[in-house]
Amino acid sequence: MSDVNYKEIIWNGLWKNNAGIVTLLGLCPLLAVSTTVVNGVGLGLATVLVMAFSNGIVSLARNWIPREIRIPVYILIIAVLVTIIDLSMNAFVQPLYLVLGIFVPLIVVNCNVLGRAEAFASKNPVFPSIVDGFMVGMGLTLILAVLGGMREILGKGTLLSGINLAFGESAKAWVITVIPDYHGFLLAVLPPGAFIGLGLLIAGKNWLDQRKAARAEPLQTSQAATAAA
């Protein structure tokens, strides 16, 4: 187990293979729910929970799953797990369920969970798999928060609206009005706004990566440029 590189797992989950802007898996809930920061983080945290568990269980069961039927078995495991989490949250942690509950069933259709089960948990021991699921979920949460923030500011002129659903009525004071007397910009709230926002985030990440690469290898880049010219 000593060969497991946790630093790489964390870096992959949060940035290099970020689920939201690099692997682009699970776009459906990502685009639908990222209308506000609170909604985005809510879905993100629910995903973190499910992915950590599902990776752990798939990893535990990996030696009993025949290759040929691994996909149906993963789907079965994930669906069972999500349903159990959904029911248990509703029964035992009602306040949390009221906040995250609507997001949990959305995760069944999130192929990130299946993707990490196949790409990581099926080949790695339990603990690294849990860390991987957790980190990929955190990476997605990060993107959901940023995208939710962008769409909320543009669409409604506020930040953190709906925070009172998570922290009670007194939290209504936490809502930040970024642009007062704002009449709203519908495009940002509707699905096209989600696509445009996501596109900008992807472009931003690629730009950062390219700039970093260009700085790391200035010589080769200039040679390539000369060759191209």
Place this chain on the structure above:
Amino acid sequence: MSVYTRHSTKLAMVLAAFALVGTTLLALTYSATRDNIAASEKKAKLALIAQILPSALYDNDIIRDAVEQPPVVELGTTEPTLVYRALKDGKPVAAVLEIIAPDGYAGKIKLLIAIKVNGEVSGVRVVVHKETPGLGDYIEIARSNWIKTFDGTSLDKNESKEWKVKKDGGQFDYMTGATITPRAVIKAVHKALVWFSPNREKIFPFPVQTQD
């Protein structure tokens, strides 16, 4: 048996075993959580009733004074529901019905509606729904005041054609991007009012006196 058949059979057995374990776990979780979930749903319902029917209007124990209502097509119910009866000095004041809008964007929307004996809506609240978070969920009171637009409406005051969203020529607001959800809710409330007026004598055990 050929080697392939034997291999396939083995795979089928493994898949069946996983399915069996999964189903068993689900069944166990379901039975372990059912009572808790029902209890918390009931608690939430009581809090909802307080929102749609001011407690000053009645003096009976509304939770105990509930009758079971068999499924009614007009109310969208497919299982027996409870009708809560509000009385003041022994006279009927209002009834609280559980109704279902079957045609929400993501399936059924469970609603609770309080109708006064004169046929006026005292209030409506959403109990359970699966509408898109951030889009269709403005029917929840926690998200917006939209659901309050039903307060005080009645079949007398509002003609049939007004029971639609503004986009369809009616009188109800909606949010662009999510019209299926309010359509379903408006339709369900309207149907409940239509059903209520000829049926109120059945709900209350004694003659109902109304202003009309």
